[in-house]
Amino acid sequence: MTEQMTRPLGLRERKKLKAMRHIQRVALDLFDRDGYAHVTIERIAAEAEVSPSSIYRYFGTKEMIVLWDEYDPIMLQAFDDRLAAQDPISALREVLTEVVTAAMFDQDEQFIRRRMTYMMEEPSVRASMGRQADETAVQLRQTIAKHTGRDPDGLELRVVTVALISAFMEAIAYWHDSGYRDSLREIVDGALDVIERGLRVG
Structure with a gap:
């Protein structure tokens, strides 16, 4: 487990994290019961006993x-x-393995699957996930550029980071589409294997 995942949080951080976890769980309960489109921010706020703001x-x-x-x-x-100390694929593989393990430990897998249903099946959520992936790709290529001296806006890093993000996105989509029958860790690892060795046909 990385130091970032185990370091103690300050009181304000703990309170904020607790509130966000609570709101997310309340919202999912409402979405599951009444349908995503029929639940407003105001309803979530009332149920979670917080203000819409x-x-x-x-x-x-x-x-x-x-x-x-x-x-x-x-x-x-x-x-x-x-x-x-590592190349981008090895670094991302190690980090994702730790993050997925930590997420599965702290949140029960059923809760993650509930979120995944809306990510994959609700158009507005899926569109937002795509925008979030684009933003993450920019952050990744800036990070890689910092360590390698390469141009963060150059073609090489654009292709590398989009490939890495796309591999992860397709891994979680496959996990959902296959009915969660395989381990998410194994699927993510397999997706990164494909990127690492390159596509071979025949």
């Missing part, structure tokens, strides 16, 4: 309530740390 401050949009994952910033920082 708090939800907007924490998440920004209803879609981000589903997409928010407390491990995202941890993953980016850990990737940055690992790049000092």
